[in-house]
Amino acid sequence: MSTGALDNRGTKFLVAFMDNKITNQDIPPELFITTDSKQLVHVNISSPGFHHSSRLHESFTVKQGQVHLTQLHTSYRLNHTQLAKKAILIQSDHEIVVYGVNRELHSDDGYLALPVDALGKEYYTISYAPSYYYTLFTVIGTDHHTNVAIQLPNTPGLNVTLKGITYHQNEWINLTLNIYSTLEISSVADLTGSHIISDKPVGVLSGNKKAVVGNTGGSRDHLVEMLLPVDSWGKHFATVPIPERYNVGDIFKFVASEDNTIITVTGMDHGVPFNDKFTIAKAGQSIQKHYSSGLYSHVVSDKPIALYQFSLTQKGGPDHADPSLITIPPIEQYAAHYTFTTPEYSLGNYTNYFMFIVNGNQKNGLRLDNHPLPSNTTYHKIPGSNLVAGYVGISVGTHTVNHINDTAVIGGILFGKAKLESYGFPVGLLLTPVNSGCQAKAMDYGDEIDNDCDGEVDEEECDGKDDDGDGRVDEDCRCCAPQVVGMYYIRCALDNRGKRFLVAFMDNKVTNQDIPPELFITTDSKQLVHVNISAKEPNHPVKLLQSFTVTQGQVHLSQLNSSFRLNHTQLARKAILIHADHEIVVYGVNRELHSADGYLALPVDALGKEYYTISYSPSYYYTLFTVIGTDHHTNVAIQLPNTPGLNVTLKGITYHQNEWINLTLNIYSTLEISSVADLTGSHIISDKPVGVLSGNKKAVVGNTGKSRDHLVEMLLPVDSWGKNFVTVPIPERYNIGDIFKFVASKDNTVITVTGMKNGVLFNEKFTIAKAGQSIQKHYISSFYSHVVSDKPIALYQFSVTQRKNGIDHADPSLITIPPIEQYAAHYTFTTPEYSLGNYTNYFMFVVNGNQKK
Numbered sequence: 001m002s003t004g005a006l007d008n009r010g011t012k013f014l015v016a017f018m019d020n021k022i023t024n025q026d027i028p029p030e031l032f033i034t035t036d037s038k039q040l041v042h043v044n045i046s047s048p049g050f051h052h053s054s055r056l057h058e059s060f061t062v063k064q065g066q067v068h069l070t071q072l073h074t075s076y077r078l079n080h081t082q083l084a085k086k087a088i089l090i091q092s093d094h095e096i097v098v099y100g101v102n103r104e105l106h107s108d109d110g111y112l113a114l115p116v117d118a119l120g121k122e123y124y125t126i127s128y129a130p131s132y133y134y135t136l137f138t139v140i141g142t143d144h145h146t147n148v149a150i151q152l153p154n155t156p157g158l159n160v161t162l163k164g165i166t167y168h169q170n171e172w173i174n175l176t177l178n179i180y181s182t183l184e185i186s187s188v189a190d191l192t193g194s195h196i197i198s199d200k201p202v203g204v205l206s207g208n209k210k211a212v213v214g215n216t217g218g219s220r221d222h223l224v225e226m227l228l229p230v231d232s233w234g235k236h237f238a239t240v241p242i243p244e245r246y247n248v249g250d251i252f253k254f255v256a257s258e259d260n261t262i263i264t265v266t267g268m269d270h271g272v273p274f275n276d277k278f279t280i281a282k283a284g285q286s287i288q289k290h291y292s293s294g295l296y297s298h299v300v301s302d303k304p305i306a307l308y309q310f311s312l313t314q315k316g317g318p319d320h321a322d323p324s325l326i327t328i329p330p331i332e333q334y335a336a337h338y339t340f341t342t343p344e345y346s347l348g349n350y351t352n353y354f355m356f357i358v359n360g361n362q363k364n365g366l367r368l369d370n371h372p373l374p375s376n377t378t379y380h381k382i383p384g385s386n387l388v389a390g391y392v393g394i395s396v397g398t399h400t401v402n403h404i405n406d407t408a409v410i411g412g413i414l415f416g417k418a419k420l421e422s423y424g425f426p427v428g429l430l431l432t433p434v435n436s437g438c439q440a441k442a443m444d445y446g447d448e449i450d451n452d453c454d455g456e457v458d459e460e461e462c463d464g465k466d467d468d469g470d471g472r473v474d475e476d477c478r479c480c481a482p483q484v485v486g487m488y489y490i491r492c493a494l495d496n497r498g499k500r501f502l503v504a505f506m507d508n509k510v511t512n513q514d515i516p517p518e519l520f521i522t523t524d525s526k527q528l529v530h531v532n533i534s535a536k537e538p539n540h541p542v543k544l545l546q547s548f549t550v551t552q553g554q555v556h557l558s559q560l561n562s563s564f565r566l567n568h569t570q571l572a573r574k575a576i577l578i579h580a581d582h583e584i585v586v587y588g589v590n591r592e593l594h595s596a597d598g599y600l601a602l603p604v605d606a607l608g609k610e611y612y613t614i615s616y617s618p619s620y621y622y623t624l625f626t627v628i629g630t631d632h633h634t635n636v637a638i639q640l641p642n643t644p645g646l647n648v649t650l651k652g653i654t655y656h657q658n659e660w661i662n663l664t665l666n667i668y669s670t671l672e673i674s675s676v677a678d679l680t681g682s683h684i685i686s687d688k689p690v691g692v693l694s695g696n697k698k699a700v701v702g703n704t705g706k707s708r709d710h711l712v713e714m715l716l717p718v719d720s721w722g723k724n725f726v727t728v729p730i731p732e733r734y735n736i737g738d739i740f741k742f743v744a745s746k747d748n749t750v751i752t753v754t755g756m757k758n759g760v761l762f763n764e765k766f767t768i769a770k771a772g773q774s775i776q777k778h779y780i781s782s783f784y785s786h787v788v789s790d791k792p793i794a795l796y797q798f799s800v801t802q803r804k805n806g807i808d809h810a811d812p813s814l815i816t817i818p819p820i821e822q823y824a825a826h827y828t829f830t831t832p833e834y835s836l837g838n839y840t841n842y843f844m845f846v847v848n849g850n851q852k853k
Helices: 360-365
Strands: 010-015 030-034 041-047 056-062 067-071 082-084 088-104 107-112 120-124 135-141 146-151 159-162 165-168 172-177 182-187 195-211 221-226 234-239 250-256 261-269 272-280 286-291 295-311 324-327 338-341 351-359 366-368 387-394 398-403 410-418 421-426 498-503 518-522 529-534 545-550 555-559 570-572 576-592 595-600 608-612 623-629 634-639 647-650 653-656 660-665 670-675 683-699 709-714 722-727 738-744 749-757 760-768 774-779 784-799 813-816
Touching: 010 135, 030 338, 056 067, 088 221, 088 338, 088 421, 107 195, 107 324, 120 608, 135 146, 135 172, 146 634, 146 660, 146 683, 159 182, 172 182, 172 634, 172 660, 195 634, 195 683, 221 324, 221 421, 234 387, 250 272, 261 286, 272 286, 272 295, 295 421, 324 410, 338 410, 351 360, 351 366, 351 398, 360 366, 360 387, 398 410, 498 623, 545 555, 576 709, 595 813, 623 634, 623 660, 647 670, 660 670, 709 813, 738 760, 749 774, 760 774
Parallel strands: 107 221, 107 421, 324 421, 595 709
Antiparallel strands: 010 088, 030 067, 030 088, 041 056, 041 088, 082 182, 088 107, 120 195, 135 182, 135 195, 146 172, 146 195, 159 165, 195 221, 234 295, 250 286, 250 295, 261 272, 261 295, 295 324, 338 398, 351 387, 351 410, 366 398, 410 421, 498 576, 518 555, 518 576, 529 545, 529 576, 570 670, 576 595, 608 683, 623 670, 623 683, 634 660, 634 683, 647 653, 683 709, 722 784, 738 774, 738 784, 749 760, 749 784, 784 813
């Protein structure tokens, strides 16, 4: 079945070449470029270079069946630990396939390049150990101002020196990359499991400068692969032994993305059943196994992993092959057809092999260069699956692989061997983000995307019925027009209803007139919903465990002990878990007498891995934000904003503007950051979803009075921001006005605000120069506006402090303005309680004018 997924074909690539030089028998790095397009494809290769003489520009054409070889100057190869501008941009007007080959005489390996649109924001690196020379990885910038945080693995004796600073095991390296930037990290110690997280997609190469693999000989080879991002890792794999290695065997390395990952390997080894089961304790850790050359195996993991195969150093005799590193494609990433090409040997030609995996019932339909596989091909059954595997020899040049059934998928690896050299890499693969948690998308009918996140593509009939029982109608069907609200799609995305929430309460206490933090919980379910509220702080003076039921039309109020409220800059275990057996809606309210604000809680399945914070400035007391851990061993990197005078002290270390805070959170962990200076634009990136609260301990908003209020919202992750907004003024404020704050997610964001001010057309246009920066505006109370941005933004509305001795009874609050892209079809909500009686409550709405009745 087609998935509509990205794959290794693309029109834009950024590649690089790692360090491999140890002799004077150097061969320039090479790019092999081919296509399956029947059209003539125009290709440009360029690099601004790291100095004037290194600038690169080449243009050529390629078409189906052709291969273009580009040799690059050896100065483009990186050297040891180095930060340089050595990336190479490859662009084309139709899709191409790109391979990078890096070699000296008698030393070689290559990689399948991944297009920019298939790259990710999280990686774990791979190398072979023990290293003969150095283990390496390289991070490639694909966009300007890309913040990258790298945690080195827990390898004893590890040290890396960059810009005069030496980093050791478990320590973090933080830096900003631009497009064309390359950072290579090199170490004698094993770098496997180095954890890379970034706020924009990056490319990552990983391997060894030179490695002797196994104990079969002393010959060594360069090892390299371009890594799959973690969200493209899988749980199911089939392995094929390196062909004709005369039982020298293969080494496999399993890398975990989550703690306590259980892996089972089953297979047949020369007709004998084989079973191996083991556990990887921590995310990023790896286990290395040596299996015989007769083992065809099925690998199943309970959590996503990456699996790599190392061909061993050749031994004496006819066993001509040497070390190479191969990414084993997850079965989840098998594609329906591939176009690939063989690289060249430094002394002639390789003996090349296509290693394949296919459904056993479909093996006769497999086509190589439009011909069936040779009649003498041996098919080995993969135990525990319907798959069979094998290999066939292929000639030098370009090849295609497909199946006569265009829904059949194939796994494929290209391997070549020669005396003292070999290479290996996947012939291609899908690059579906299978592990990031489905982010449902607005539907274009028949778009071959899982729009409703149920694991199936275009499966609904367009019959006006809820065919899949998820409460939505025709949201993922092939044959009907998408449902719209006005000019905008009804999104089938996750929403604020959920079964599992982790919440917290920020610092707000400045008097002794304290009111306990409150949770308001309701539901639109007609069933009786069972809810549990709990906390796991073992040393907390108050144990929290509440159980109750709620049904449609009811609201349950839970008051919590005030000790659950955070205090100034604090790392503590103060998160509160709310779990229900059907969907609920949760609000948190945090107040003292005459000071309150509340937030709509987001369920765990709607949280993200990247945020920019919001506060009001100038602050009356402190600006704040809180990060809430939702899973164990969550690595969080926080870059403080470029705010003069900013300082934050955590665990005895004081951090200033633009500096990074790195830490690991577990489930229930909470980190509150507090500062007198404005924290707006603090950049939070993590490798697992986290929740984020943001606002002010107490703020006086505007210059209308001195009364102050707590401000808080639970933030939308950046991937839920939008480009279209409608603003509604706070009701009955008697022209005191509202303050709006616009926060950019990307550089050079252009925002246009249009509306009517007292019957006069109003238009304002402004630009936010840098991601995370903000612009604050004060608009009058009669102003209804339409906000359009060319890049995603967050928009917040602040109600202004009430005027002294006036009738304008209202005080500061912070409101997230929902993007139009995030409007939903129905809501269930409840009003919180006032400390001295009742609020006057308003529902502020936006709707298509033709549908208002």
